[in-house]
Amino acid sequence: MREPTFLILTALAARPQHGYGIQRDVQEISGGRVTLRAGTLYAALDRLREDGWVDVDREEVVDGRLRRYYRLTEPGATRLAAEVERLRAHTRAAHNRLRARLTGGTA
Amino acid sequence: MTGLETGYHRLVALYPRDHRERHGEEMLGVLMDGATEHARPGLRETVDLLWGAARLHLRRMVTADGKPTRDVWAAVALLGPLAVLLGAAGALNELRTSSPASLLGPSLSPGAMRWQGSLPDLPVWVVWFVVAVLALFRLRRTAAVGAWLGTVGFLSVPFIAPDPSMRWLALHAGSVVAGVVVAAALTWSPGPARGWELVGAKRFTVFAGVVAATVVLFAIAPGRYHDSVLTSIGSVLLVGVAVAAGGAWSRTGYRAVLMLGLPVVLPVVLLWTLRIDPKTAVLAAGCYGLLAVVVLAVIGTPRARSV
Numbered sequence: 001m002r003e004p005t006f007l008i009l010t011a012l013a014a015r016p017q018h019g020y021g022i023q024r025d026v027q028e029i030s031g032g033r034v035t036l037r038a039g040t041l042y043a044a045l046d047r048l049r050e051d052g053w054v055d056v057d058r059e060e061v062v063d064g065r066l067r068r069y070y071r072l073t074e075p076g077a078t079r080l081a082a083e084v085e086r087l088r089a090h091t092r093a094a095h096n097r098l099r100a101r102l103t104g105g106t107a
Numbered sequence: 108m109t110g111l112e113t114g115y116h117r118l119v120a121l122y123p124r125d126h127r128e129r130h131g132e133e134m135l136g137v138l139m140d141g142a143t144e145h146a147r148p149g150l151r152e153t154v155d156l157l158w159g160a161a162r163l164h165l166r167r168m169v170t171a172d173g174k175p176t177r178d179v180w181a182a183v184a185l186l187g188p189l190a191v192l193l194g195a196a197g198a199l200n201e202l203r204t205s206s207p208a209s210l211l212g213p214s215l216s217p218g219a220m221r222w223q224g225s226l227p228d229l230p231v232w233v234v235w236f237v238v239a240v241l242a243l244f245r246l247r248r249t250a251a252v253g254a255w256l257g258t259v260g261f262l263s264v265p266f267i268a269p270d271p272s273m274r275w276l277a278l279h280a281g282s283v284v285a286g287v288v289v290a291a292a293l294t295w296s297p298g299p300a301r302g303w304e305l306v307g308a309k310r311f312t313v314f315a316g317v318v319a320a321t322v323v324l325f326a327i328a329p330g331r332y333h334d335s336v337l338t339s340i341g342s343v344l345l346v347g348v349a350v351a352a353g354g355a356w357s358r359t360g361y362r363a364v365l366m367l368g369l370p371v372v373l374p375v376v377l378l379w380t381l382r383i384d385p386k387t388a389v390l391a392a393g394c395y396g397l398l399a400v401v402v403l404a405v406i407g408t409p410r411a412r413s414v
Binding site: 018019023039046 | 126130132133134135136137138139140141151152155156157158159160162163166
């Protein structure tokens with residue numbers, strides 16, 4: 001799973017959000033390291049909706065502008081959970097090996 | 108409307124129609140919400156929007172019904188190298204009528220061998236043959252590297268010949284277009300392993316057999332291959348059989364074979380339509396332009412879907 005996909009799914013994990021909300025949340029989640037621009041965001045949302053991982057929750061008009069809220073679907077949540085588990089396993093392995101290195105366990 | 112908003116409007120207008128209808132207003136809202144003090148869209152933002160539009164156009168180019176396209180590309184990754192090899196028939200025809208000793212002899216042009224004049228594309232077809240074998244053994248990454256090398260090779264053919272001419276590129280527009288499509292499929296799709304799951308051994312064998320029969324028919328045809336009406340018609344018919352045999356199992360398969368069949372067949376048809384041997388530029392424009400139009404028209408852009 002590519003990083004923008006992971007971050008978008010993470011941004012939608014707790015609650016539905018609109019496009020600009022996802023952008024801001026992704027920036028916050030990544031500690032300001034990732035800026036998700038509109039072109040990237042909507043190309044990703046287009047694919048995520050096709051895959052059935054994300055769906056439209058509701059629409060609102062704020063200051064004359066359309067805001068469409070997106071939510072994480074059950075298949076999307078399952079896929080995100082699987083990715084989190086995969087990353088956790090990798091992180092654990094990296095952590096263990098670094099610790100072994102520091103204690104002189106490996107050459 | 109401010110200059111900034113106008114700029115965003117112009118960029119969003121480049122997106123596929125269905126996407127604009129569904130998300131255009133929403134995207135403009137997001138862009139304006141995130142806008143700072145700029146009078147015009149920034150460079151990074153512009154590049155990002157252009158790239159996003161290109162990706163969505165490409166995605167829709169192979170999607171007639173809005174379903175995921177990865178399986179189409181996976182089938183293309185497996186069958187594509189074979190379809191590209193159809194273009195090798197001319198070189199094989201030339202090879203059949205020339206002795207190896209004469210091909211390795213010196214050319215009239217200083218510093219060049221004779222094969223560089225009569226068979227400048229031979230090394231490229233060897234590369235594509237290797238790509239087809241690698242795809243058959245499901246070695247996606249190696250095959251992808253080979254396919255990109257083969258595509259660059261296609262573009263280099265005019266410069267291998269002692270007297271560089273762009274005519275080869277015009278005559279082989281189908282192979283070049285198919286080469287780019289196959290290289291992209293091998294690079295970004297789930298690959299030939301998934302393609303094999305979808306296509307199966309029996310259909311792959313039928314497809315490979317039809318392609319091989321077409322190439323052989325071209326190669327043994329009397330005279331130069333594109334001068335023979337019979338073999339051109341035979342080729343189109345045989346590729347039609349391949350489409351039916353390879354693509355009948357599902358909509359995915361049909362689209363995959365269609366993606367590859369059209370670029371390979373159309374230049375042959377076009378060459379016969381334009382029997383008068385037009386100038387290279389006209390021929391190239393016809394081959395590449397018509398290909399693009401027909402492929403886009405057949406594969407289609409989906410209309411807006413309700414949300």
